[in-house]
Amino acid sequence: MAKNGYVPLFETRPVKGRTFFKLFAASILVGICFIFIYRLSFFPLEGKSIEKWTWIGMFLAELWFSFYWFLTTACRWNCVYRIPFKDRLSQRFGKELLPGVDIFVCTADPLIEPPSLVINTVLSLMAYDYPPEKLSVYLSDDGGSDLTFYAMLEAATFSKKWLPFCRKFKVEPRSPEAYFKTAVEPDLDPVQTNEWRSNKKLYEDMKMRIETTTKLNRIPEEIRKQHKGFREWDFVSSKRDHQTILQILIDGRDSNAVDIEGKPLPTLVYLAREKRPQFHHNFKAGAVNALIRVSSRISNGPIILNVDCDMYSNNSESLKDALCFFMDEEKGNEIAFVQYPQNFENVTKNEIYACSFRVIEKMEGPLTSALDVFTEERLFTGKNMTRSVRLIGRN
Numbered sequence: 001m002a003k004n005g006y007v008p009l010f011e012t013r014p015v016k017g018r019t020f021f022k023l024f025a026a027s028i029l030v031g032i033c034f035i036f037i038y039r040l041s042f043f044p045l046e047g048k049s050i051e052k053w054t055w056i057g058m059f060l061a062e063l064w065f066s067f068y069w070f071l072t073t074a075c076r077w078n079c080v081y082r083i084p085f086k087d088r089l090s091q092r093f094g095k096e097l098l099p100g101v102d103i104f105v106c107t108a109d110p111l112i113e114p115p116s117l118v119i120n121t122v123l124s125l126m127a128y129d130y131p132p133e134k135l136s137v138y139l140s141d142d143g144g145s146d147l148t149f150y151a152m153l154e155a156a157t158f159s160k161k162w163l164p165f166c167r168k169f170k171v172e173p174r175s176p177e178a179y180f181k182t183a184v185e186p187d188l189d190p191v192q193t194n195e196w197r198s199n200k201k202l203y204e205d206m207k208m209r210i211e212t213t214t215k216l217n218r219i220p221e222e223i224r225k226q227h228k229g230f231r232e233w234d235f236v237s238s239k240r241d242h243q244t245i246l247q248i249l250i251d252g253r254d255s256n257a258v259d260i261e262g263k264p265l266p267t268l269v270y271l272a273r274e275k276r277p278q279f280h281h282n283f284k285a286g287a288v289n290a291l292i293r294v295s296s297r298i299s300n301g302p303i304i305l306n307v308d309c310d311m312y313s314n315n316s317e318s319l320k321d322a323l324c325f326f327m328d329e330e331k332g333n334e335i336a337f338v339q340y341p342q343n344f345e346n347v348t349k350n351e352i353y354a355c356s357f358r359v360i361e362k363m364e365g366p367l368t369s370a371l372d373v374f375t376e377e378r379l380f381t382g383k384n385m386t387r388s389v390r391l392i393g394r395n
């Protein structure tokens with residue numbers, strides 16, 4: 001493994017049984033060739049018109065199925081596993097050497113994507129096992145909703161206790177909702193047990209306050225008075241017609257931005273990009289473009305992680321896993337995009353949703369498919385983009 005003293009940060013292992021798969025594919029290819037030979041050599045020249053047309057129709061269908069088979073087989077031809085070694089990453093890169101990571105969370109509607117769900121995702125990302133001064137979490141709110149803004153204010157306050165709590169009790173996953181749903185009260189000394197209980201209560205109270213405003217569908221006057229950011233909504237006529245609302249809720253550059261233990265907090269930003277009815281907003285891709293511009297002025301991290309608001313992180317170390325691919329001294333430069341596996345809740349025990357890391361190597365020019373990748377296209381070709389970043393996505 002170690003070559004000239006170099007120890008890689010990740011390993012690529014071929015999936016077992018590739019030769020068998022290739023033989024199997026070759027046998028199908030032979031079968032397809034026979035079908036084509038048969039169709040071309042035995043065309044019913046003498047037959048009725050219906051026979052001829054059915055023959056042509058079937059041949060076209062066979063061509064089409066063969067093309068589909070070719071595409072799916074090509075994708076599976078050289079399957080590999082990627083294995084990151086995050087312990088090596090921590091050994092080799094101290095706090096100072098790790099890159100800044102800008103995390104983008106997108107939400108679009110406070111009714112479909114309730115603010116309590118959004119902040120659970122945000123809190124799970126803020127609590128990543130990563131130097132907080134290197135982390136910045138940006139929420140893009142395409143719903144332009146003060147209900148979501150209020151939930152973010154609550155999350156900013158709650159994070160001061162939640163982050164130390166996660167470290168102390170080794171909480172996993174770090175979405176408070178997901179954690180408290182299954183966690184059993186730890187059997188520790190009374191002081192610690194009380195601390196655990198009081199944090200649970202803090203979360204439940206916060207969730208109740210947020211859900212009450214969501215049900216009311218407005219922010220009560222006494223809460224509005226607590227933060228000047230709410231005044232922005234005096235100028236919002238609708239979710240499709242408003243000015244930019246940008247609020248830095250926790251500024252990591254400020255030495256006072258610390259949790260209850262005095263440790264630094266990650267930067268936390270709320271953004272509702274400007275929208276006007278005469279301009280198309282381009283959905284999530286538009287939101288991500290706005291986030292790239294805004295984050296360039298605030299933290300300008302060379303790594304961007306992009307998640308949807310309903311995708312909390314279920315492992316506090318997964319950021320380090322992804323970084324192993326980018327930080328590897330030999331192969332890291334060939335990698336531009338790492339895609340996290342996605343685990344669905346309450347679906348099935350068996351893994352049928354391709355929950356594995358995906359890594360795109362040697363990227364040249366824009367890629368096709370899916371919105372996450374669209375943002376990448378802009379990143380690499382955009383006229384005013386001078387920022388060179390690498391992406392982690394979950395799509």
Ligand SMILES: O=c1ccn([C@@H]2O[C@H](COP(=O)(O)OP(=O)(O)O[C@H]3O[C@H](CO)[C@@H](O)[C@H](O)[C@H]3O)[C@@H](O)[C@H]2O)c(=O)[nH]1
Pocket residue numbers: 106107108109113140142282283284287307308309310370371372394395
């Ligand atoms: O105008 C919009 C519309 C959507 N979103 C956000 O985009 C994400 C994805 O949208 P959703 O409607 O939930 O699509 P899904 O099918 O659930 O998402 C999958 O499909 C999308 C389109 O390919 C990808 O962008 C997502 O990452 C992928 O999870 C969500 O966080 C939304 O809040 C915005 O920010 N602005």
Ligand SMILES: [Mn+2]
Pocket residue numbers: 308310
């Ligand atoms: Mn979704």
